[in-house]
Amino acid sequence: MAEHATAPESHDGEEGHHHDLPFWRKYIFSTDHKVIGIQYGITSLFFLLFGFSLVMLMRWQLAYPGEALPIIGSLFSDETMPGGVMLPEFYNQLGAMHGTIMVFLGIVPLAVGAFGNYIVPLQIGAPDMAFPKLNMASYWVFVMGGLVMLGSFFVPAGAAKAGWTSYAPLSVIETMGQTMWLLGMVFLITSSLLGAVNFLTTIIQLRADGMTFMRMPFFVWAQFVTSFLLLLAFPPLEAASVLQLSDRLLDTSFFLPSGLVVSGEALDVAGGGSPLLWQHLFWFLAHPEVYVLILPAMGIVAEIIANNTRKPLWGYKVMVYALLFLGFMSFIVWAHHMFITGMGQVMSTFFQTTTMIISIPSVIILTALFISLWGGSIRFTTPMLFALGFLPMFGIGGLTGLPLGLAPTDIPLHDTYYVIGHFHYVVAPGTILALMGGIYYWFPKMTGRTMNDALGKIHFWGTLISMNLIFFPMFIQGLAGVSRRLYDGGEVYAHAQGVIHYNEVMSIAAWVLFLFQIPFIVNLIMSMWKGKPAEDNHWEATTLEWAAAPSPPVGHGNFKTLPRVYRAPYEYSHPDFHDDFWPQHTPPEPARQPASV
Amino acid sequence: MQIPYTVAPRPDTGVYNAKIGVWLFLASEVMLFGGLFSAYIFLRVGAPAWPGEIHGVMYARASEILNVPLATLNTMILIGSSVTMVMSWASLAMDRFDRYKLYMGATILLGFAFLVVKAFEYGTKFEHGLLPAEHNFLAIYFVLTGLHGLHVIGGIIVNAYFWGPGAKMWKTNPKQFTNRIEIAGLYWHFVDLVWIFLFPTIYLL
Amino acid sequence: MSDAAHNIEEVKKHVRVYISVFAALAILTVVTVGVGYLHLPILPALIAALVIASIKAGLVAAYFMHLVSEERVIRLLVWMSLGLLVFMFTILSVYYYDQVGAVTGL
Numbered sequence A: 001m002a003e004h005a006t007a008p009e010s011h012d013g014e015e016g017h018h019h020d021l022p023f024w025r026k027y028i029f030s031t032d033h034k035v036i037g038i039q040y041g042i043t044s045l046f047f048l049l050f051g052f053s054l055v056m057l058m059r060w061q062l063a064y065p066g067e068a069l070p071i072i073g074s075l076f077s078d079e080t081m082p083g084g085v086m087l088p089e090f091y092n093q094l095g096a097m098h099g100t101i102m103v104f105l106g107i108v109p110l111a112v113g114a115f116g117n118y119i120v121p122l123q124i125g126a127p128d129m130a131f132p133k134l135n136m137a138s139y140w141v142f143v144m145g146g147l148v149m150l151g152s153f154f155v156p157a158g159a160a161k162a163g164w165t166s167y168a169p170l171s172v173i174e175t176m177g178q179t180m181w182l183l184g185m186v187f188l189i190t191s192s193l194l195g196a197v198n199f200l201t202t203i204i205q206l207r208a209d210g211m212t213f214m215r216m217p218f219f220v221w222a223q224f225v226t227s228f229l230l231l232l233a234f235p236p237l238e239a240a241s242v243l244q245l246s247d248r249l250l251d252t253s254f255f256l257p258s259g260l261v262v263s264g265e266a267l268d269v270a271g272g273g274s275p276l277l278w279q280h281l282f283w284f285l286a287h288p289e290v291y292v293l294i295l296p297a298m299g300i301v302a303e304i305i306a307n308n309t310r311k312p313l314w315g316y317k318v319m320v321y322a323l324l325f326l327g328f329m330s331f332i333v334w335a336h337h338m339f340i341t342g343m344g345q346v347m348s349t350f351f352q353t354t355t356m357i358i359s360i361p362s363v364i365i366l367t368a369l370f371i372s373l374w375g376g377s378i379r380f381t382t383p384m385l386f387a388l389g390f391l392p393m394f395g396i397g398g399l400t401g402l403p404l405g406l407a408p409t410d411i412p413l414h415d416t417y418y419v420i421g422h423f424h425y426v427v428a429p430g431t432i433l434a435l436m437g438g439i440y441y442w443f444p445k446m447t448g449r450t451m452n453d454a455l456g457k458i459h460f461w462g463t464l465i466s467m468n469l470i471f472f473p474m475f476i477q478g479l480a481g482v483s484r485r486l487y488d489g490g491e492v493y494a495h496a497q498g499v500i501h502y503n504e505v506m507s508i509a510a511w512v513l514f515l516f517q518i519p520f521i522v523n524l525i526m527s528m529w530k531g532k533p534a535e536d537n538h539w540e541a542t543t544l545e546w547a548a549a550p551s552p553p554v555g556h557g558n559f560k561t562l563p564r565v566y567r568a569p570y571e572y573s574h575p576d577f578h579d580d581f582w583p584q585h586t587p588p589e590p591a592r593q594p595a596s597v
Numbered sequence B: 001m002q003i004p005y006t007v008a009p010r011p012d013t014g015v016y017n018a019k020i021g022v023w024l025f026l027a028s029e030v031m032l033f034g035g036l037f038s039a040y041i042f043l044r045v046g047a048p049a050w051p052g053e054i055h056g057v058m059y060a061r062a063s064e065i066l067n068v069p070l071a072t073l074n075t076m077i078l079i080g081s082s083v084t085m086v087m088s089w090a091s092l093a094m095d096r097f098d099r100y101k102l103y104m105g106a107t108i109l110l111g112f113a114f115l116v117v118k119a120f121e122y123g124t125k126f127e128h129g130l131l132p133a134e135h136n137f138l139a140i141y142f143v144l145t146g147l148h149g150l151h152v153i154g155g156i157i158v159n160a161y162f163w164g165p166g167a168k169m170w171k172t173n174p175k176q177f178t179n180r181i182e183i184a185g186l187y188w189h190f191v192d193l194v195w196i197f198l199f200p201t202i203y204l205l
Numbered sequence C: 001m002s003d004a005a006h007n008i009e010e011v012k013k014h015v016r017v018y019i020s021v022f023a024a025l026a027i028l029t030v031v032t033v034g035v036g037y038l039h040l041p042i043l044p045a046l047i048a049a050l051v052i053a054s055i056k057a058g059l060v061a062a063y064f065m066h067l068v069s070e071e072r073v074i075r076l077l078v079w080m081s082l083g084l085l086v087f088m089f090t091i092l093s094v095y096y097y098d099q100v101g102a103v104t105g106l
Helices: A002-020 A023-028 A033-063 A071-075 A088-123 A132-154 A176-205 A218-249 A275-309 A316-332 A345-373 A382-399 A407-413 A417-447 A453-479 A502-530 B017-046 B068-093 B097-127 B136-163 B165-172 B174-204 C002-037 C042-064 C072-100
Strands: B052-054 B057-059
Touching: A033 A088, A033 A132, A033 A417, A033 A502, A088 A132, A088 A176, A088 A218, A088 A275, A088 A417, A132 A176, A176 A218, A176 B017, A218 A275, A218 A316, A218 B017, A218 B136, A218 C072, A275 A316, A275 A345, A275 A382, A275 A417, A275 B017, A275 C072, A316 A345, A316 C072, A345 A382, A345 C072, A382 A417, A382 A453, A417 A453, A417 A502, A453 A502, B017 B136, B017 B174, B017 C072, B052 B136, B068 B097, B068 B174, B068 C002, B068 C042, B097 B136, B097 B165, B097 B174, B136 B165, B136 B174, B165 B174, B174 C002, B174 C042, C002 C042
Parallel strands: none
Antiparallel strands: B052 B057
16 A cells, blocks of 8 residues: 555656657557557457357348348348348358357457456566567457458458368368468467467566465466467467468368369369368367367456455465366367267277366366355356356356267267357357456456446346357257258258257347347447446455556556565455455555464 | 566576567477478378379489488588577677677578578479479478478578667667577577478488 | 676687587488488388487587576476477377378388
């Protein structure tokens, strides 16, 4: 508290020059991690909405196959939706781009780019990221990747159609959209790598005095492990993208086997390649990528739960060790996505075993979060609702993954709607709920104002219920054997007839989900200007981002004087302290020490 | 605002920021080339013969297609450039800026020499119609050496900057400039390392 | 001042090491090319080439990249990425054999 009182005078002198920066240096090409975090946030929220719009179009085709989409359908060109009826090619474009945009342009940049950038330096008590210019570069490279992906809709024959996994050989013989997809991926991968280098250096080097690794908030740990995953898992996909680009542009055949016949004609290539090679390199990234999507969400949920139960996280250390183990294991499970490729016995046994093992640390973290609720005086604030929603939703997503991790059960379920239901439960009602919770939780720090609680609760309940109505029927359809990526939702298959009526329910739920995002968007925009002014430490939290007063923290540098850390991150309701929260940077009270003798 | 540990090492980790940064970057580079080498392994163990038949001629060994003497020369050039690179850093550490200029200049020239030899090698392949599309052996050869070549070009650009305009920093902040050369050196040695593995796997085995 | 002088002495010692490492690298390059011309069967040739390359790489990493005297945090990072790399190579080398029961291309 003492440092707050003396700070303004000592600070004003060096702060003055910051306000002289021209607008474009301060808000567009800024090197301040807070501005970059918000840039990432706005961009990725836009992409989330865009990716969601793509799937809302697809849901029309799935609910009412072959029927013209009224009003909106007439806005589309004849190559995509002639007369409002969606063409199969366009359906495939929407599917591939929905996955790509949601994962690489929506969730990862929101979870890592936005929250990581804004919160990590504040929580470890650093003035900025270790390499501010690199930080700016990674944002702008990300934007270029996003523009290339968006632009791919306008090239001849449209965007990539080979799915977000871009499996070869289909992707190699694809139209120009696939080349754009690969170029876009190279940009996005480069951006993620620059970001990961920056995050890791920041966390290793710029922790404040007294901020030992075991005093770091769980969210910082989550970002730390996530950055390692990005750093080491993404390059093999970059290598694979280079190889696929070479297949497409130089006519090599890394992924094309000998004697490949396309539309009745033998393909004129050298051959000798392997489609499985793409799958290996792709999943070497994409399995760790799953954890890139979920770990920051777990971090956010841990912060919100500790704050709103007013007690320390249960088993903080165990959670950290579980997290590290999870990160390590995520590199050695990738081939469980490939059981159906005719994998040999030894490999399949190995990957089934590692897959079963990796579920253990996830369960440890989830259990620790559940137990943290026990005996807490829980405040049901809007962020807390989202965090509480995350727990069972991630639980469903995780548990439904177990049958997919074992070859005997995976083979019948592979590429059915069951898989779609499983991973959507992890990332949509799982990660996205947590990210929304993070927005409500840190909004007061980012803007100095609070978001409306009533609108927030409407948003939460509407989102939770409609998401479940979308994704739960997918399990039922999948168990009935309905394949994913079907243009008509399975209408022509006899085995799908018993479950096909769910398509309409799911589609309506998807559009209702959109309606429930409107209060959120309104709330977000209105609260920036009209929201109730927030206190410096709005939620009475213990971690350092709330010590960076006022809200939002001062321009460049965050803290008036760099804080010193005296204790663990979640000292809530400590018996030795007069408040129910004991901030990490509050010096110990000398009067208390002799009393304990 | 001042970011801590940009020049002086942080006491508990013992390193300055950029050094951790470049090592992290190199770790990701290891995985990038690792992915490409994995592709090489995967394609090779699955091939009926290696390199196999190209243009109707059966090759039992890579050295029958590729020019081993030229690649050996290139190996020597790169190793030499690694030595001049580390000497340029040592010269700065010994406060000898003039020698730094000399060694760094030599590093850049050796980098160019590597590229010239490489271009000559590519040229003869193209002349004989040995293009990447002809066979997967050639494809992996061109992609691996091509990507390595791009890394060499990147290194030359960085080194040229520190030899020319970037060297002004020696007058204002010699400690930080020495650090920068160390960082550039780490990258350059890594490019050398990749070649050390690339040379036997592609040319000799 | 004496610290700087001490530092210079230290670097001079390093320089002698650099020269001998260069000589070792050059010799090993000649050796690996020589072994290549022996046209050994694939397995001994592979082992010889990889062992020599690993020694060369080890020399470059240890002395030119200063890993011998580097801090723990960096050595940890290097071992971690190497471990991951070896794992990836192992899986992709035996995957095909496990699937088909034969390797032809070596």
